[in-house]
Structures are given as C-alpha cells and as structure tokens.
Amino acid sequence: MRALADSIGVDRATISRALSTDKAHLVAPATRDLIRAAAAAAGYRADLMAATLRRGRSDTVGILVSDMMNEVLVRVMREIVTDLNRDQTRGQELTPLIAETGDGSGHIGHFLRTFLSRRVDAIICLSATEDDAEALQAAAREVPVVLAVRSISAIDLPSATCDDGAGGALVARHFLAHHHRVVCQIQGPQTATTFRNRAAGFSVVCREAGVRELSIGTSARAAISSEGRAVAEAILATPDRPTAVFAHNDSMALGFIEAMRHQGLAYPDDIAIVGFNNTELSRVLARPMSTVEYPVAKVSGHAADLVRALIKNREFSWESKSFDPQLVDRGTGVKRPA
C-alpha cells in the first residue's frame, strides 16, 4: 500500500478511501479512477487482517455444524453462506469460518474460543444441543449468536427452525387418515429439541385420536441408520407390532427398512414407514419413501437475516421463527388390508 501511495504520489489514507465502497465518494473521481487502475495493475490486495485490527470488525461469521455429512445441515449451511456472501448492502461480504463439531462431544467450547479469538462478527450454530447451552450463552455475551435448525430451550437466543412439532403431527395425521391404530416412533436423541418436538407433535395427535402409540422406551443415540436399525429391532421384537412407524429422519428410516428386510418383512407393504427430511436417500430407494420435507430455504434465509441485522445493530429486536414442513407422500405410509 505504501509502495502504491508513493508511486502515485498520494497519501495512504486516500488509497484506503478510494478502494473502499462506503468512503469512495469522498475522493475526487479522477484520483479515484487513477488509484483503482494503479491498484489493479499492481495486483494490490488489501490486508484484511490489518483492516480488522483497526476497525474492530472482521466481516467474518463463525458457523458451527455438527455433521458435514448431514444433508439438511449442509444444505442449510450452504444457503446461509451463499446468502451472506451475496450481501452487497455495504459492499461487504461476510466470509464464513466453518467448524465441524461432532455431535454432543462438548468440543463446541473449543471452536467458540477459536472463533472469538479470530474476532468473528457473529456466530451461527446449526444443530446445537442442550449440552451446548452454557458455552453458547457465554459466547453470546461477546457477539451475536444465532441458532439455526435446532434451538435450545434453556436459553433465549434468536433462531431459525423448522416447526418440528407440526412435522410430527403431519405424520400422525397421515397415519390416522390411513386408519392405522397402532403406531410407533423411532426417536432421535432427545437432547436435541428437533427430535423432542417431532416426538411430542406426533404423540399429541395420536393421544387425541385415541390411537395406540407403542413406547419402546428408548431413542437412538445418534440419528443415523445403524442406530435406527437397533431401535427397529427392538420394535420388531415387541409382541404387538405397530402397523406404522414414524422415523425422526430418513437415515433412521433406512435402518428400519434394513431391519424389516432382515426379518423377511416386505417394505413398504408389511409395516408402513414415514421418514423426515426428504433427503436424496429417500428418493433413490428402489421404492421411494414418504417423508417430511424440511423448509431449508426459509430456515437459511431467516438465519442469514438475523445475523446481518444483529451485526448491524446488536440491540436489534429479533424474532425467532419456525417454518412449516410439508409431507411428501410417496405411498409408504398407507395401510394394507390385512
């Protein structure tokens, strides 16, 4: 920058102004063009670290995600990132710092510290669990923290989520409409609000309709197919089998299908199954599966909006929102005549 300033015969301050988006109007058009041309020719690139130090703002957002192989999380993350990158309101795009935390390991504190040391302007936590409450609360005292996909009941932070209770209810009503009378759930880890809400939404509808919901008294330790399969085996071992099963996500539903196949049961005819997320998996099965579609775009958009607003103004009076999912009926929730 100094070299550039000398070569043009202008002060470094003028260079800074000419190259910025918001202060460019303060510099004479002729000088500005001259500077920009020279900068481009010299391949000058501002040192954003130095700028950060001086401005106390890094134009950076930390993103925590538990599992980068989770289709919904990755889709939400990618949309948030695209959204933040595109933010041209101040000509300042926000660069994401991404950290994969692994589920429930408590590693989250480490990543939060790294983020804060790197002076992120805000933090987005996809897939928080109740265990993370304290660490997130502490971080929120320093920078805005926004929750996406999963909120936490213990603390009050701005969030963008799917209305998981509504999703669970949707599936329960679908089963009702197909005259199922004995149903069951394959629950994801109950430390996650998402799964707690899906469970509750489903159960309430069943109870009100007088449908019998078998309780197997256990939930998956992780929302993955092998765990789904373990729970499925417990279900299939019960004396009175359900005629329909609601899996809290598509991976666990797949585990259930595998367990059925293993026991010589026909999918989807012998026991109806509905998953959650409408992942690619559910579509590519030889027999595609009914599932609940996650409102990815809405959740991502709201999360990005929250972050932007809070960075602009820490006192912004935010609103947590939760968006309706939709049932994608591919016929696997139907009851076959006995």
Added chain:
Amino acid sequence: MRALADSIGVDRATISRALSTDKAHLVAPATRDLIRAAAAAAGYRADLMAATLRRGRSDTVGILVSDMMNEVLVRVMREIVTDLNRDQTRGQELTPLIAETGDGSGHIGHFLRTFLSRRVDAIICLSATEDDAEALQAAAREVPVVLAVRSISAIDLPSATCDDGAGGALVARHFLAHHHRVVCQIQGPQTATTFRNRAAGFSVVCREAGVRELSIGTSARAAISSEGRAVAEAILATPDRPTAVFAHNDSMALGFIEAMRHQGLAYPDDIAIVGFNNTELSRVLARPMSTVEYPVAKVSGHAADLVRALIKNREFSWESKSFDPQLVDRGTGVKRPA
C-alpha cells in the same frame, strides 16, 4: 492484555511469552503459572488478528471445494481439517477457511482473492479443473497451493490423489474376469483429470484384451445422477447394447439404474454395472452395488502433510502421490448366462 499486564505488574511482552507454546520456556515457571492463572480468570483471549498482523502468519488454511454434497470431497475435507487441527508440533493448530466454489464456474478466482486477503498460510484445492489452472498458478506464487483429489495436468503443483487410472483398470479387469465382451462407460466431465484417468485406465485394459468398448461419444456435463441417466438413455438406445457398464461415480451409476428400471430392465441382472467411490448410496440400494473404494484417508493424510511441510518451509521438495483404490465386489458386475 494491557489490563492483565497492569494487574499482575508485568510487561505485555512477558504475557505474550507466557501464553505462547514455543516461547513459554523463556519465562520463569512461577511467573508463567501466575500469568496463566490470571489470564484464565480474566477470560483473556488473544486477538489472533493482531498476532497475524505482527507475525505475518495467520495459522489459517484456505480450502476450496466444488460441492459440499459430494461425499468423497466432504470426507477428504473433514479428514484434512481434523488432521490440521490436531497439529501440535508447534502447538499451533491451523484453522480452515472453507469455500464452496461450484463446479467449473470460474468463481474460483474470487475465493482465492478472499483467501489471500485474509492471509492464509496455504491453500488446498479439492476438485480443481483444468479451467482453474491459471488462477491457482497465480495464487501459488504467493502461498503454497496443494491439490487434493484432482490434480491438474497443465501445472505442476504438489498433489494428493487417487490413482484413478488404476481404478478404471480394476473395473475393466473385473468385467474381463466375468467374460463381458461388449462394455461401455458413463464418463464424468472430461475437464477433470479424475474422470479422464478413469476413462483411460478402463479403455487401455479393454483394448489390450480385445474387448469391444462402445463409444457413445458423450460424457456427463456433471457427475450427478440426472446426467448419468441422460447418458444411460443414450447407451440403452444404441443397437448393440453393452453387457456391462462402468460409471465414473456412484451417482451416475444410480442414474443408469433408474434408466434401466424405466425401460423395464432388471438391475443388476440385465446389464452389469459398477460405480466408483463406495458412497453410502451404493450400499443402501435394495441391491447394493459393486463400486471402487476411494482411498480417502491416504489422500487426506498426504494433503495435510504437504501443507504442513510447505508452510514450515516453502522450499520443501515435495512429492505428489497417488494412492490405489480398491474394488468392492457386491456382485453387480457379474455376467448372467444369456
């Protein structure tokens, strides 16, 4: 930091030394413990931006990835990140900056500029295409650039890849062993070295063995299932059908299976198919598919090693390596008696 220094009655430089890993031995044990305790109590966290500015090193690595939904890319990325995070040799972990580029869009220049502005110590490019050669070459003049998963023929950069030619050959020999005489490929975009090598490795073995390889004269525009399906339809429309097909990845193989089903052909009995990558997809099909397993751990490990070595010493005489894949035989490459 100043507050901390005053409260203990010691200079800021001493604080800096006491809190660092590599210079901690220069400070008296008693003082060091005192400082560390006070720092922890005060919740002091170093400003890494300021440190970066001063040291000219950010302990940051930029990672470019074309598609975060690509299972192999994400697995490689995650292992590289874990590996770099764990690097305790100097007590300095490397924080990743991740950018998703989208395939072949030429957006790569933008992300490279952002990385360089943020003073990354090195850049890892997963899934580069020939189109990216120039931009990467330019970046490599400023910081070490390492290629992973895909290398580029036009420029000579350190790389960690799978031996894709060997993978293609593996599949061809598998078909030979099962007495196929007419085969065909569903090729990924030929701007990627990975797919070019898979194609070449496969073709060479066929030619040498006198097996007839149908050329449909077109490759998929992207390595995704819809494109695989389009190519598959072209293949199924040819007068003499192949008895075995090699898809350059599992997604495209899935597109082929869908096309077969659509035409009333039975998978895997009517036409043998083998994919590439051993993705979850290939395993969860009602009838799991034969595929080539990508050496994820080896590729990731070498990429991380290269980055570390080059950050330590820009003149390090590196070696590009390519690792052998393995065939996972699930029986879908077998030839059925006519």
Added chain:
DNA sequence: TTGAAAGCGCTAACAT
C-alpha cells in the same frame, strides 16, 4: 478533497 498523525493488539529484536 487530501494529508498528517495516531493507534488497533500483538510479538520480535534488542537491551538490561
């Protein structure tokens, strides 16, 4: 419209 000067928080070289 531009320049001069100060300083963001840290670390490295040098001095003690």
Added chain:
DNA sequence: ATGTTAGCGCTTTCAA
C-alpha cells in the same frame, strides 16, 4: 528472566 521499543498494514479522526 524480563522490560523497552518499534512496527506489522490498515482506517480514522482532525486539520488544512
């Protein structure tokens, strides 16, 4: 073993 000093590259008053 610790303190002193200088300065990384930028942006922002304030002054001209």
